Amino acid sequence: MCGIVGAVAQRNIVSVLIEGLRRLEYRGYDSCGVAVLADGEPRRARSVARVADLDDQVRDTKLGGVTGIAHTRWATHGAPVTDNAHPIFSRDTLAIVHNGIIENYETLREMLRGKGYEFVSQTDTEVIAHLIHSVYRGDLFAAVRETVQQLHGAYAIAVLHKDQPHTVVGARQGSPLVVGLGEGENFLASDALALAGSTDRFVFLEEGDVCELTLDGVRIVDRDGQPAQRDARQVAAYGGAVELGPYRHFMQKEIFEQPRAISDTIPQADAFDASLFGEGAPKVFEEIDSLLILACGTSYYSGLTAKYWLESIAKIPTQVEIASEYRYRDSVPNPKALVVVISQSGETADTLAALKHAQSLGHPHTLAVCNVGTSAMVRQTEFAFLTHAGREIGVASTKAFTTQLVALFVLAATLGKLRGHVDASQESNYIKQLRHLPAALNSVLALEPQIIAWSEEFSRKENALFLGRGLHYPIALEGALKLKEISYIHAEAYPAGELKHGPLALVTEAMPVVTVAPNDALLEKLKSNIQEVRARGGQLYVFADADTRIVNAEGLHVIRMPEHYGLLSPILHVVPLQLLAYHTACARGTDVDKPRNLAKSVTVE
Structure with missing residues (x-):
C-alpha cells in the first residue's frame, strides 16, 4: 500500500527518493510524487502513472534538492488523479506525505475552511497539511506535535517546511515509520527496504512517536512529549533488483519459487521443539489451553487450514477470526489462550489493531507468523516464527501462503508433541513429509x-x-x-x-x-x-x-x-x-x- 521516503542530506537527494519509491512499488499504488526544497521553495513532481514516469518528469524539469519527501499513494479519499497525489502542499510553504486514514477529517476540514483555508484535493491528507500550517510558529517539530494530538485514526507522515530547509519531521500512529541513520544525512521511510543501499542502521518508531531529522541527528519524543530513546538496529534490508528471469510475471515466478521457499522455512531440527518459536515458548506452550488466530485475506485462510491441524493433531480448541471483525465485537478473553497473528508483511493494519485489542483484553501470550523479521507485528508479539518466502512482489500472495501453512503445521505438531498426542514415530513421519514437500511440489508444478x-x-x-x-x-x-x-x-x-x-x-x-x-x-x-x-x-x-x-x-x-x-x-x-x-x-x-x-x-x- 502507500509508501513514504524522506531524506535530509548534503547532496541532491532526489535519486535516493525515487529509488526508494521503486523499491516500494510492489506494495501497490495509484499515483506517486516527490517534493524537495529548492531555492527556498517547495517544488514537486507528481504522476498517476508509474514511478518510471515520475523519474522522467524529475529529469526533464531537473528537480533537485538536499531535503525532500516522496510517496506512492493507494487511493482512499479521492480518486487517483494528480490533484490528490502526494506530496500535498499548504499555501506553498510546506509539503506533506501521509499513509493511513484520518477519521475526523471532515470535522477538521470544516474548521479549517472557517479559518480561510481552501482545499484543492479530496484527500484527508490536505487537512493535516493545513492544520500544521495553521499552528506553525517557526518550529515545525512543535507544529507537528500539536497537530497530531487533534488527529483521530491512523497515520504515518513526513513533513518539510520552506523556513527550515534542512529538516524533515515525521510522526506515526497505527502505520509504520522507520528512521534511517546515515553519516551527515538521515532518512525516513515506511519500510526499511526503501532505504537499502543508503543505510543499514534503523530506528523503528513506536506508536505516538514524533521525530525530527536534521543533518546532525535525530530527535524523537513519545506520545506524551517526553524524549524517547529508541534503539538503533542494524538491518541488512535487501534492496537488489528482483529479476523475472524466464517468467512472464512475478506471480508466476513466485509460484515456481515455492519449493525453495518451503525448504527454507522448514526447520532444520530433527524434532518439533517449542524453542523454535522463541525463548520462553516451551513453558508457555505447556500452559495454554486454546488458540485464537487473527488474520486477514489469504492469511485468514491459512489460519482456517491450521484450525483443522491444531484440533486434529494437538487436540487443542482453536478459534479463527477475521482481524477486522474481531476488534469491533464483544468477545470473551481467555488469558490461557495463545493469540496467533498471521501476516506476510507484518504491517497489516487490521491484524495489528486486532493484536493490540487482544492484548488490551488481557491476552498475555502472543505469537506472530510472519515473513518480515523487522516488522511491527514481530516486534509486538511475545513469540514469532519467521517464514522464509523471500520478497513477494505479486499482489496476489502465493509463496507467502504456503510458507505460512508450513509454519502453522510445525506449530500444530509441536503442540501435539507437548500435549502427548504426537509420539516419536509420528514426529519422525511428519518431519519426513515436510522435507519431501519441495519434491512433491515440483511434481505438481x-x-x-x-x-x-x-x-x-x-x-x-x-x-x-x-x-x-x-x-x-x-x-x-x-x-x-x-x-x-x-x-x-x-x-x-x-x-x-x-x-x-x-x-x-x-x-x-x-x-x-x-x-x-x-x-x-x-x-x-x-x-x-x-x-x-x-x-x-x-x-x-x-x-x-x-x-x-x-x-x-x-x-x-x-x-x-x-x-x-x-x-x-x-x-x-x-x-x-x-x-x-x-x-x-x-x-x-x-x-x-x-x-x-x-x-x-x-x-x-
Whole structure:
C-alpha cells in the first residue's frame, strides 16, 4: 500500500527518493510524487502513472534538492488523479506525505475552511497539511506535535517546511515509520527496504512517536512529549533488483519459487521443539489451553487450514477470526489462550489493531507468523516464527501462503508433541513429509501445461464456484480468492456439502465448478457432490489425487495430482489453483502483478 521516503542530506537527494519509491512499488499504488526544497521553495513532481514516469518528469524539469519527501499513494479519499497525489502542499510553504486514514477529517476540514483555508484535493491528507500550517510558529517539530494530538485514526507522515530547509519531521500512529541513520544525512521511510543501499542502521518508531531529522541527528519524543530513546538496529534490508528471469510475471515466478521457499522455512531440527518459536515458548506452550488466530485475506485462510491441524493433531480448541471483525465485537478473553497473528508483511493494519485489542483484553501470550523479521507485528508479539518466502512482489500472495501453512503445521505438531498426542514415530513421519514437500511440489508444478488448457476455457467465464470439504475447504476459498483477485472473474467457494443448501441453484453449463478432491476420509461424500453438479448440467474441473478413481467424462474434466499427501495435502492442492488463476488472468490480459484496486501491504483499515 502507500509508501513514504524522506531524506535530509548534503547532496541532491532526489535519486535516493525515487529509488526508494521503486523499491516500494510492489506494495501497490495509484499515483506517486516527490517534493524537495529548492531555492527556498517547495517544488514537486507528481504522476498517476508509474514511478518510471515520475523519474522522467524529475529529469526533464531537473528537480533537485538536499531535503525532500516522496510517496506512492493507494487511493482512499479521492480518486487517483494528480490533484490528490502526494506530496500535498499548504499555501506553498510546506509539503506533506501521509499513509493511513484520518477519521475526523471532515470535522477538521470544516474548521479549517472557517479559518480561510481552501482545499484543492479530496484527500484527508490536505487537512493535516493545513492544520500544521495553521499552528506553525517557526518550529515545525512543535507544529507537528500539536497537530497530531487533534488527529483521530491512523497515520504515518513526513513533513518539510520552506523556513527550515534542512529538516524533515515525521510522526506515526497505527502505520509504520522507520528512521534511517546515515553519516551527515538521515532518512525516513515506511519500510526499511526503501532505504537499502543508503543505510543499514534503523530506528523503528513506536506508536505516538514524533521525530525530527536534521543533518546532525535525530530527535524523537513519545506520545506524551517526553524524549524517547529508541534503539538503533542494524538491518541488512535487501534492496537488489528482483529479476523475472524466464517468467512472464512475478506471480508466476513466485509460484515456481515455492519449493525453495518451503525448504527454507522448514526447520532444520530433527524434532518439533517449542524453542523454535522463541525463548520462553516451551513453558508457555505447556500452559495454554486454546488458540485464537487473527488474520486477514489469504492469511485468514491459512489460519482456517491450521484450525483443522491444531484440533486434529494437538487436540487443542482453536478459534479463527477475521482481524477486522474481531476488534469491533464483544468477545470473551481467555488469558490461557495463545493469540496467533498471521501476516506476510507484518504491517497489516487490521491484524495489528486486532493484536493490540487482544492484548488490551488481557491476552498475555502472543505469537506472530510472519515473513518480515523487522516488522511491527514481530516486534509486538511475545513469540514469532519467521517464514522464509523471500520478497513477494505479486499482489496476489502465493509463496507467502504456503510458507505460512508450513509454519502453522510445525506449530500444530509441536503442540501435539507437548500435549502427548504426537509420539516419536509420528514426529519422525511428519518431519519426513515436510522435507519431501519441495519434491512433491515440483511434481505438481509440472502440471502447468494441462492447467493452461483449462485456463482458456475459464477466461471466457464471468463466474465460478469452488468446492472443497474438510481440510480442503479453506483451500477452495483461497482458490476462489486468487481467481477473483487477478482475473476479475466473480468466484465463490463453498463446503461441497453445502451445495444443496443454496449454491446448487447457480449451477448451469455456463458455471465452471472447480473441485479439490484428495483421497481422504471425505472422498466418497465429495463424489456424491460431484454427481449433484453433473446432474444439473454443470461443468466440473477436478484436481483429484491419483488413486481417487475420478475419471474424465462428459462434463467432468480431471487433472491428476501426483500423490496423496495426507494432512499436508492442502499445501500441494493450492498450487494448481494458483496456476489456474494466473493463466486465466493472462488469457484475459489483466495486470497480473498489480491487479486493479488492490495493494500488497494493507496498512489502512
